[in-house]
Amino acid sequence: MFKKILIANRGEIACRVIKSARKMGIKTVAVYSDADRNALHVRMADEAVHIGPSPAAQSYIVIDKIMAAIKATGAEAVHPGYGFLSENMHFAAELEKAGVVFIGPPSPAIEAMGDKITSKKIAREAGVSTVPGYMGLIADAEEAVKIAREVGYPVMIKASAGGGGKGMRIAWSDDEAREGFQSSKNEAAASFGDDRIFIEKFVTQPRHIEIQVLADKHGNCLYLNERECSIQRRNQKVIEEAPSSFLDPATRKAMGEQACALARAVGYTSAGTVEFIVDAQRNFYFLEMNTRLQVEHPVTELITGVDLVEQMIRVANGEPLPFTQADVKINGWAMESRLYAEDPYRKFLPSIGRLTRYRPPVEGSTASGGIVRNDTGVYEGGEISMYYDPMIAKLCTWGPTRDAAIEEMRLALDTFEVEGIGHNLPFCAAVMDHPRFVSGDISTAFIAEEYPEGFQGTTLAPDLMRRVAAAAAAMNRVAEIRRTRISGTMDNHRRKVGDDWVVALNGDTFRVAIAADPEGSTVTFDDGTAHRVTSDWTPGQHLARVMVDGRPLVMKVAKIPMGFRLRLRGADLKCHIQTPRQAQLAELMPEKLPPDTSKYLLCPMPGLVVKIAVEVGQEVQEGQALATVEAMKMENILKAERTGVVKAIRTSAGQSLKVDDVIMEFE
Incomplete structure (x- = not known):
């Protein structure tokens, strides 16, 4: 060794x-x-x-x-x-x-599979089902439009040497084909040093399902089942799971055997992944082969018990695989949420800065028999740089069933504390509660369909809101008691903490009465329903682990005037807890309105201005490209939200901008 x-x-x-x-x-x-x-x-x-x-x-x-x-x-x-x-x-x-x-694999296998045009030809020859498209090189944008028309819209424009969502665009029209061709070409050149582009038919409502293969130097090749990677944004995976809730045993076997046939056709050894798109009838088509370890490999490890990195090292050392295809089982279910340094409230644009707080959930077995794993490369106090991919951790959970794995992920996401940068933990948490995801009714269009205007937080179900209100009321009582004890008054003159409170939670108002005892509190709502709340939370703690009616509730907590900021399950809640008289007076307070920025194009993330596409005095139409900003290896085209005239341009190509720097002003 x-x-x-x-x-x-x-x-x-x-x-x-x-x-x-x-x-x-x-x-x-x-x-x-x-x-x-x-x-x-x-x-x-x-x-x-x-x-x-x-x-x-x-x-x-x-x-x-x-x-x-x-x-x-x-x-x-x-x-x-x-x-x-x-x-x-x-x-x-x-x-x-x-x-x-x-x-890793031999260099000829990397060469054969690394070029997406060549790989599709080899896949066809090996008997693997492939997507229709044009595999030749494309000279310019007009040729791209011609080919796209022949293949039939919608089409996928892809970098031949691409991966990780870089150099990929979906085009539904001639204009989008022209624009997508140039952007894909630019991204491909910047990321891979290879700007070759090809076009293939885009299968609508597809699922992205991939097969993990493992092959040694002794002629053994087997597949370690599949991973579902359909929750994607801009062709970049966000949430993965293993196995897929969509596949049946026959389809799984067929996909696995075709994946191994392709691996054998190129003399593949080591771990690798064959990616497929699968339509609603479980027809599957070869997408590409990644001749390396995949980002989402932990979910496969969790359901098979195989350490893929260890096996890669042993295969490279010339050792045979220690198990056969018959030994590969599916044990339970695993989920992975990718933690990205990107702001979901700003259309998922990259975020950089210092991690002022970074506290992942405890790894290992959970109280309910599940498993939590967090693969990370950062630490509290470290910097998130603009130079590299925005993914900073992969939070994984395992449970005996899919529902159990999802519930473990909900709690783990709510437990994960990240401050100092924008991040997508709230979005991942919202997906875990989304009815379509919970039912398994997903496709690669899930995010675009369910969050067409971007992510603006989520609304909690009424029963969960009541549990949160009960927990917040009990926590507030603890905070009030502590405040009276440190006020400096003598014990016999200490202000009494009342039992009646009004909980205002993002527009909902709950009138409650609290009856406390040494083990916890009973919070009774004005309709007569009561919730039992127990917790060891104390004021100042950033995380509250609460049991409400015997069910766990985890919330990130920050103090605000007369209440808390509470974050859980993708929601960011302002919770004001007041006496009945305070609540009555608060209703009379005027609401402060945010400043109007509608006449400005602001830079939505730290980045480099690649191109200014308009001039001063030019009239622009809704949806027209205004500027291109590059951040974390991705080009972001900023478009006009409405018709207007450019009054001033405040920057130029080549300049680095911060978040909310003004790019241009409109009349």
């Missing part, structure tokens, strides 16, 4: 590989850029080598710098993680030339 391996990556995946290597008794080497000098993966590794400036193009994807780090540390093998050089055949070939083992 190897004595030392180098991880040619960063963030949570580098930390993940280090954990398995450490368990196997293997020393690890981390590499890092200027921005990652104090990163978690650098702290965790046995050694660390600086490889250059912050941009990935000057550090993590420079082969010569990685090779120099290998030589300097004497690493015998390299695990590439995902992204960066993980599917770069030239990197794999350079390692082979230097006598260093690549913990």
